[in-house]
Amino acid sequence: MKGFYLIFTLLTGVSVFGQTLGSKLEKRTLALGEVAVFQVTVSDLQGKGVVSAPKNELLPFHFEEVKDSITKQADLYERVIEFAVFEEGKFTIPALDFTIGGRLYHTVPYEVEVINTAQKGDQISDIMKNKEVKLGAQDYWELYKWYILSALIVLALIFIIYMIVRYVRRRKNSPVVMTNQTLRELDNLKKKKYIETGDYRSFYVELIDITRNFITKQYKIPADVLLTDDLIDVMKMNNTISPENEKIVEEVFLRGDLVKFAKTFPDQDTMQKDFSDMRGFVKRSSKDLEVEQLRTGV
Template sequence: MKKSFVKLILSLYLLCLGTLSFGQILSSGLLKTKINIGEPNTLKITVSGLNDNEAISADKAKLLPYHFHIIKDKISRDKEQYTRVIDFTIYEEGTFNLPALDFKIGSQTQKTIPYTIEVGNSVKDGEKINDIMNNKQVDLGLRDYWQLYKLYVLIAIIIICFIILAYGFIKYGRKKSAEKKSPANQTIKALEKLKAKKYIEKEDYRSFYVELIDITRGFLTSQYHIPADVLLTDDLIDLMKKEDKISSENEKIVEEVFLRGDQVKFAKTIPDKSDAEKDYKDITGFVKRSYRDIEFDKLRNDV
């Protein structure tokens, strides 16, 4: 009784002090000071006479002590009044203190009344707790099992798809990348660029054969490891025949094109348009067929 009277006097004192000193009235009320474990309780905090001032307090996670589990935290405000209603509960038995809470109103800080809450256990020692209803056996169908385990199934499918994609990328992606970097593919691109320059159509045969032979020399060096980029034409032809890395068909094409190209470069002959087109076509075919020479050479070395 004395405690209640003291709290009442303290509340009136703080109310008067707030009214006289700041012009705003901060009040708080606790619904119950005694509750059972898990029973909801309510703390209501009101600030009146704001006169457009802002009332600021700690957020939901930091306002109440650790043991107080917030169920609902609702704030309403207008120009003159701020109201905060907090529904909470406590899941432990014992006595817990709800300390004075700080509220910043305008440039001043005011505190609420501290409270003490006693939390009891409605179940007596030794008392048996019975379920309201007996456990019931439920038969699950395929749809029920799907609802229970669909997340795990979907995760497993995603993992399997990822593994398949990774395997395909490692196996085929690298292979395609290697193919793009192969001497044959690079040479085909160089020949296409040569064709796009339209030397034959412009009858600039010297420029055509200079670039065609340079491209072919680079291909022979990178694909067959023949030092074609430093050898004269006659020496190159002799070396090709001696090493026998190129098939006779391809060897004949290279020899004819190189000899004709030298004659054109040194202005000894002027080729026909059909000869230039045929030489371009033959070199392109030679590059595309070159893999056969490489495979045959590997087989011969293995034997």
């Protein structure tokens, strides 16, 4: 009876602890960069789980893992790692931890020697000689097309920006824009009621300043820096301003000089007439420019 119990106990122990952890290293001596195989197997697994380091993290630092594959069946676990070492010397694969069914097991350690098989003075030759390839226009286009297209896009953007800036400047300095701007300035002058209050000096100072600025920008005559007599001479020599408008500018400017130096004291009717004449001159200026363009053929 005791013998039967002993045999039963041994059979039970084998069935419980029957799994076997084994490892195998294909080569112990490797050339630099040579790929070797390290294999771990667990047999008679009996459906138990196996836990080890994650993929590509089982071997130490110097061992560059190329491939790490795990195969598991009901009674067999197999992990195959292909690796290479890129330094000369002796390196150790330590005892690695594997937990099987909640119990920790260790593989046996291995020592690997890595050698440089190339000898000093060995001549390294290409497998085949370099071959000259002639490139055609299509080949150069494929090589540099993106650079060329980028350069063309940049040039196009620069041209577009230049044209926009030029258009805005021309638009800002166009006769119509300048005329409208000056008319608004004259309207603002009228709202100050210098005529009604008899402040003739302030009225003529601002009226002539507005007109000088207008002539400078509209007719390209330096009215802002010329004395009244010199300005009248330049207008007559320039022939850009019509005789009718020249006469109005001359009369108002001469009267303004007399007012500034207190040599004359105009009444409200005279001030109102000078304002209306100057406003009419500004509105008619575009006709002067049209005539000038026809005369010069621009």
